Amino acid sequence: xxxxxxxxxxGFTIIELLIAVGLFLILANKVTVVMNAAARFTEDExxxxxxxxxAHRVLDRIAAAVMGTNGETLVPDAEAPAHSSQLLxxxxxxxxxxEAVWSDPEQIxxxxxxxxxxxxxxxxxxxxxxVVWSNLVRPYLEGExxxxxxxxxxxxxxxxxxxxxxxxxxxxxxxxxxxxxxxxRTLIRTLATTATCxxxxxxxxx
Amino acid sequence: xxxQPMQRLGPCRRASNRGSALVFALIxxxxxxxxxxxxxxxxxxxxxxxxxxxxxxxxxxxxxAGLAEGYRGLMTGNTGQVGSAAxxxxxxxxxxxxxATHEDGFVRLESFGLCNSGRAALAIVLERQVEGDxxxxxxxxxxxxxxxxxxxxxxxxxxxxxAEQADSSRGYLTTGANGHLASNGDVELHGTVADPTRVxxxxxxxxxxxxxxxxRGVLVSGEVFTGGAALEMPLVHVPFLPTLPAVTHSxxxxxxxxxxxxxxxxxxxxxxxxVIVQGPATLVVETLEVASDAxxxxxTLGGAIKLVVLATLNAQPGSFIVNTTADPKLLSVEVAADxxxxxxxxxFAAATPLHARIRAPLANVRLHRGSExxxxxxxxxxxxxxxxxxxxDRALTRPTSATHGPRxxxxxxxxxxxPIAQRRSDPFEVLxxxxxxxxxxxxxxxxxxxxxxxxxxxxxxxxxxTTWYDGFDWSLVYDLWHYKVYDExxxxxxxxxVGYQVPLR
Numbered sequence: 053x054x055x056x057x058x059x060x061x062x063g064f065t066i067i068e069l070l071i072a073v074g075l076f077l078i079l080a081n082k083v084t085v086v087m088n089a090a091a092r093f094t095e096d097e098x099x100x101x102x103x104x105x106x107a108h109r110v111l112d113r114i115a116a117a118v119m120g121t122n123g124e125t126l127v128p129d130a131e132a133p134a135h136s137s138q139l140l141x142x143x144x145x146x147x148x149x150x151e152a153v154w155s156d157p158e159q160i161x162x163x164x165x166x167x168x169x170x171x172x173x174x175x176x177x178x179x180x181x182x183v184v185w186s187n188l189v190r191p192y193l194e195g196e197x198x199x200x201x202x203x204x205x206x207x208x209x210x211x212x213x214x215x216x217x218x219x220x221x222x223x224x225x226x227x228x229x230x231x232x233x234x235x236x237r238t239l240i241r242t243l244a245t246t247a248t249c250x251x252x253x254x255x256x257x258x
Numbered sequence: 259x260x261x262q263p264m265q266r267l268g269p270c271r272r273a274s275n276r277g278s279a280l281v282f283a284l285i286x287x288x289x290x291x292x293x294x295x296x297x298x299x300x301x302x303x304x305x306x307x308x309x310x311x312x313x314x315x316x317x318x319x320x321x322x323a324g325l326a327e328g329y330r331g332l333m334t335g336n337t338g339q340v341g342s343a344a345x346x347x348x349x350x351x352x353x354x355x356x357x358a359t360h361e362d363g364f365v366r367l368e369s370f371g372l373c374n375s376g377r378a379a380l381a382i383v384l385e386r387q388v389e390g391d392x393x394x395x396x397x398x399x400x401x402x403x404x405x406x407x408x409x410x411x412x413x414x415x416x417x418x419x420x421a422e423q424a425d426s427s428r429g430y431l432t433t434g435a436n437g438h439l440a441s442n443g444d445v446e447l448h449g450t451v452a453d454p455t456r457v458x459x460x461x462x463x464x465x466x467x468x469x470x471x472x473x474r475g476v477l478v479s480g481e482v483f484t485g486g487a488a489l490e491m492p493l494v495h496v497p498f499l500p501t502l503p504a505v506t507h508s509x510x511x512x513x514x515x516x517x518x519x520x521x522x523x524x525x526x527x528x529x530x531x532x533v534i535v536q537g538p539a540t541l542v543v544e545t546l547e548v549a550s551d552a553x554x555x556x557x558t559l560g561g562a563i564k565l566v567v568l569a570t571l572n573a574q575p576g577s578f579i580v581n582t583t584a585d586p587k588l589l590s591v592e593v594a595a596d597x598x599x600x601x602x603x604x605x606f607a608a609a610t611p612l613h614a615r616i617r618a619p620l621a622n623v624r625l626h627r628g629s630e631x632x633x634x635x636x637x638x639x640x641x642x643x644x645x646x647x648x649x650x651d652r653a654l655t656r657p658t659s660a661t662h663g664p665r666x667x668x669x670x671x672x673x674x675x676x677p678i679a680q681r682r683s684d685p686f687e688v689l690x691x692x693x694x695x696x697x698x699x700x701x702x703x704x705x706x707x708x709x710x711x712x713x714x715x716x717x718x719x720x721x722x723x724t725t726w727y728d729g730f731d732w733s734l735v736y737d738l739w740h741y742k743v744y745d746e747x748x749x750x751x752x753x754x755x756v757g758y759q760v761p762l763r
Contacts, residue, residue: 094300101304108311112318120670124498124519144668147364147383152668220518250669 095233103188103229103241110169110186114160114225115247120144123221123249125154137162137212139223140175144251162214166191169214169227189213190228194242221249313376316352320371321378323699324354328367331358331703332384332664338367339704341697346689348696352376353685358704365664368672372685377674384664391617391636392489394462395650396439399491399619400639401467403446404455405627406475408642411458412436412650413632415585420632420649434458434479437650442488443467443639449475453644464488491619491636494594496566499542507531515541517560527552527577537561537588544568548608550576558588567593567603575607575626586613586633586651593618593637604637611647615654 064072118126120143127140138161142154159175162168169185190213195204202209206226208217213228226244233239327347328338338358341347346355352373359366368381395412396402404410411432413423424433437459439445444467449455451474460480463469465488471478501521507513508528515535521542527533532553535541538561546567548554554573556563559582571593573579581589591614595603604618607626616623618637625631627643634654642648673679681688 090297094297098300098304101307105307105311112315116671144670146366146381146670147668149362250666 092233092235096239099231099233099239100241103231103239104243106186106188107227107229107241107243110227111225111243111245113171113185114139115245117141117143117158117160118223118225118247119250121249122251126218126221126223126249128218135208135211135215135217137214137216139216139218160185162189162212166212186227186229188229188231190230190240192228193226194228194240223247223249310375313374314378315376316350316373317371317376317378318380320349320352320354320373321369321380322371323349324356324369324371325367325380325382327354327699327703328356328358328369329382329384329664331356332365334703336703336705338365338384340699341702343370343689344691345702346370346372346691346696347699347702348693349699353689353691353693353696355702364667370674370678372678372688374684375682377679377682379672379674381668381670381672382666383668385667386664391615391634391655392440392491393652393655394438394440394636395436395459395634396640396642396648397489397491397636398441398443398638398640399488400441400622401443401446402439402441402640402642404448404642405644405646406449406455406472407453407645408449408455409458409647410437410439410456410650411648412438412652414652415587415632416653416656419584430456432456432458433649436652437648438462438480440464440489441467445469445471447471447476447478449477451475459650491617493619494566494592494617496568496594497540497542499540501542504544507533512555515539527554535563535565537563540564540566542566542568546571548573548577548579550574551578553578553580555580555582556589558583558585562588562590564590564592567591567595569595570601570603570605572605573608574605575609577608578610579608579612580610581613584613584632586615586654589614589633591616593621593623596620597622597638602641606631615651 118139118141121141122144125142128136128138138159140157140159142157145153145155147153156174156179159170159172161170161172161175163170167189168187169189171183171185173179173181192198193204193206193208193211193213193215196208196211197203198210200209208215211226213230215226217224217226224244224246226242228240228242230238230240324340324347327340331340332338337360339356341355342357343355346353350373352371354369354371356367356369359368363386365384365386366381367384368379371378371380391397396410409430409432411424412435413420413433414436417423420433421431424431428434435458437457438461439457439459440462442465445461445463447455447457447469449472454475454477456477456479458479461469461478461482463482463484467484469482469484497519499519499521501523503522504524504526505513505522506526506528508531510530512532512534515533517536517539519540522544524545524547525533525543526545526547527549529549529551532555534555534557537556537558541563543565544567546554546565547570552574554577556565556579571591591604593604593616595618597603597620602624603621604616604623605626606612606624606629608629611630611632613632615634616631616636617634620638623635623637623640625635625640625642625646625648628645629643630647630649632649633651635648678685678688686693
């Protein structure tokens, strides 16, 4: 005697299994693609935020330093198209008994490896103090290659990833930061700002 | 019918499969949850870092707003203190307060801005400028001598050129007014019937100076005021500039000094040669000599020129000194030399009229015969040669924020106090204040004591202020003569002459 339904529960046909496995593989593939895209997006977003955040912080620090100094103490004097990747200055700390009080000489510069922004106090002296403000700097500004030509159309030639252009008491700062992703791609962020020296007193006093 | 043996329907197999879907589902849910938690954490970290940067920037701007508010307070007769840590000012999404410290003519404003997790502290130092140039076209701290045939009158360059304000109805070209002169020393006016000296304005004598004038041949259209207090003259501020070696220029090609700030040990312009200084410029020279038939062109078309002379300026007879815009506001000649009774540090005998503000607080000035000046001449002592003409530009002594307001001498970023810097939560909570009860910026200023004196006219006596509270008659006010700031009510006897003290609290 046949018991209805028993036959259907006995197992799957090979066709059914193949279809099931096929569907599973397609689904797994899709999920993998989506997960990879999400991971890549997350990695990109995270790296972008890190780059922008670091670029903003470095620019803010440099701008604050420039604002605290006097246009006459800035070295070098690099009006466009001249430019520099280092800035030597002294910050006015305040006035005491009618006399201007200046900080020790400070320098903001690109390291020799062209990858780091260094802040140095008393540079090239035994008392030198140094702090790395960023280690993600691009050797050359975004769109620029060292070929003696203005590749990125900013009127500067072969400018480094940290560039200062000084116009009297106004300093334009440009910075390009870069980070390599796990898949070999490179993310670049470029920011620029202009800061004006707010101090008019000179080394001689107010 | 033979009964079929009962088939085992596999209850055991079924039992082993029961709940397997749940296990897979749980694993999937946990995986998704872990992934989601990671993403949320990452997103939150990203968001936190972004908002920290934005908050710090907002705090910086709040501190800047605080400095601006403190400066405004100083300009409007307050101490510069705005709110305090105990009662800050609510502004935008955050708060700020400004601490003001007054010391030896300087005011230090420290402004603290807090916005969410952002913290910033900035400081400026301002130098008080209580007095600008005295409101006279000609002023000397020591004796002043005017030779026959001199004309002194005034005009206002903001209303147009001198020629538009002058007429010849008196038989010679003059505006007929506002040629005020004053001295802390004696004033000698010489004139003859044939060659009279005309002063179209008032004469003020302070510090015990005496006026002596020839009986005939001297016309003073205004009044003579004696017995006033000695007036002060601000000293010359010498900018610190890189100095180039001395230059002696000769030849047909002009020497052009481009816009900017530069110093020279000396500049000597030989006959038939020209030096052109292009504005905007600050030029510091030890000695400046313009020979006969030589030209010094001060090109103020591009901006103002400030010429600071450390030792001597000598424009020889027949020389040419030209201000291209003929606007005295754009050319300032400041003589920093202290000639201590020797030869005048500033000798002017140029063939062309000079449009300039000339100041020599520690040096004597000699204007030679026939010289003409549009602007202002203030010096330690002076001799004005026969036939000279001085046209006082009233616009030069009109009070402005640049001459009467506090002068910024220092700006710096300072440390945020540690207890506030370490707590990065809501600033209102950190300071323990209720946002809704905090004052607005304009309501949070701390007042101070001022001693103010107005004049009723040029050289006139000071206004008695007893009517201040009863309805001050502003129609009597000619200009602000003097004000002095006190952090506390001034001691009795500080007033030297009739004035009044008004607490602005």
